[in-house]
Amino acid sequence: MLVIRPIEPEDYPALYTIAEESGVGFTSLPLNEEILQDKIATSKESFAKNITQPGEENYLFVLEDQATGEIVGTTAIVASVGMSSPFYHYHRSVVVHASQELGVHNKMEVLILCNHYTGCTEICTLFLREPYRSGTNGRLLSKSRFLFLADFPERFSNKVIAEMRGYSDENGQSPFWGWLGENFFKIDFARADYLVGMGNKVFIAELMPKYPLYVNLLSKQARDAISQVHPKTKPALRLLEKEGFKHVGYIDIFDGGPTVEAELTELNSIRNSRLKVARIGDVAEDEELYLISNRGLENYRCTIAPVKVLEHDRVLLSQQLADALQISEGDSVRIVAVDGYYRERYRL
Template identity: 55%
Template sequence: MLVIRPIEQRDFPALKQFAIESGHGFTSLPVNDELLQSKLSLSIASFAKRAPSKGESLYFFVAEDTHTGEVMGTCAIDGAVGLSAPFYNYLLGKQVHSSTRLGIYNVVETLTLTNDYTGVSELCTLFLREPARHGLNGRLLSKCRFLFLAEFSELFDQRILAEMRGVSDEKGNSPFWCWLQEHFFSMDFSTVDYLTGIGRKGFIADLMPKFPIYVSLLSKEAKSVIGITHDNTRPALRMLEEEGFRWRGYVDIFDAGPSVECELSHIHSVRTSRRLTVGILEQQQYSAHADKHTYLLSNIEFKHFRALIAEAVIDEDKQQVMLHKDIATLLKVKEGDTVRLVKLTHPQS
């Protein structure tokens, strides 16, 4: 079983391994010790002292195997993007060229460089190691963040963003970037991807075209990947879509992957999650219950946040959730404590 907890300094080797395994296009996990340590330190500081409101905080979580103690995945929430360094996106829009005198009316698509997501909270850095990609592990890693958002909503923007990795091949070549490189840059995608990951984004403002790009001028290959998600990222996108996230036309400026968003209060797991008090069941009592269902559960602790997926029994009359004693131990709760939970009703594949 996997349990979610805040990242700790001892997790640095695992985080570095995730950065290596995640490959090209995963800019939030750069293969750079200094930058990874900076992210880890910011998260530790963010959990150490709870901020009064939204700000430049980072909440990093890891998924730990309860049997082996091995860290198998990570995910994070960025409290507010773009406050100290620009956060760029392209917005796919339209321009109309018409002449009533000539009877001509043309609608053309454009890509406009924006900073529209400045101050928005971002779901980021979702990575699960290959050996753990089975059962409900991916669902746990993605959705645990929604219980944290629900419990500590004052720390986040009302608009929640998630950037999806765009199309690139095994060597890190992006069809979209190839066109930009040919016309505006002299750096390959891997170099640009790395520079962005380590925070050196000044070249974007220096070299990116200042005016909207007409999509019709792009190569066929570049046009075909606008708003398309990398094959490895599609399961993550499907889970976000289940929660109500939608694409509003924003894409990454390097690989044209889609940025999806949802109002915090409209996210399914936020909206339908509930708080209940805890009851503890011994093994015999637990086995005797026939009306168990599968839930995503978390405690309501900030520094010592824990989340997992397990079967439980709801007593609606008592407004109580009955947990196996081992599950209660993993959540660090006892009889009478409060947990937040949401029933898993979506497909489990």
């Protein structure tokens, strides 16, 4: 059984391995021991804080295979972005160049540098190791965050965003950055990606063009990459779109990948989730699959398993599931159906 839980200091070697495997373009996990250790420490502090409104907390989770103890994935939630350092995007807009005398009326697409998402909650750092990319594992890694948001809304903003990894080729080269970097930065994509992951964003403010970029002046390769996602990111984007996330014209300033947004209370997994009282007993394997969490904070646990919904707001769980969630009979849990999929169709 795979279970989501908060990261612990002893998970550092696994986090470093994930950072290695994620490759160029996965900005939030740079290959740097100090930064990764700091992320773990910040996460521990965030879970332990008594919060009444969102600040700069960063909640980092891991996906653990309980049969082996192996860490097979990670994901995170940033409570409020852009509070201590600028959070940049390009916004796709249209300007009109017209002359009544000449009979000319041209619509031109432009990219405008902005900080419009400052203060929003960001879901990020989603990575599932290759051998586990099957069944409901991706859904668990993605949707587990929404049950956490549902139980602790005071810790998060009303608007939730996700920056999707932009398109890059088999050599890790971003055609969008290829044009932007060549003309304004004179450093390659891997170097820029690493600097941002290290928290060094000063060069953006220093070198980024302050005026709108006319899209028709970009190379064809750069234009084609705008709002496109990395091939390995497409499944994650589809999951978010099913939750209600939409792309409304904001893109990453490095790889041109889309940023999607949604209102926290409108997310499908939150709207459709229900609080139940746990009963423990025998559960048939062909019962419907549910995403289920223990509603904990520092001891948060979430997984996908077959459960039986009973009358009077009760739900029947197996003893194995109760142990995995660290709950007892009578405890409160939050559940939501997993898109109508059933256990026999997936490996849990």
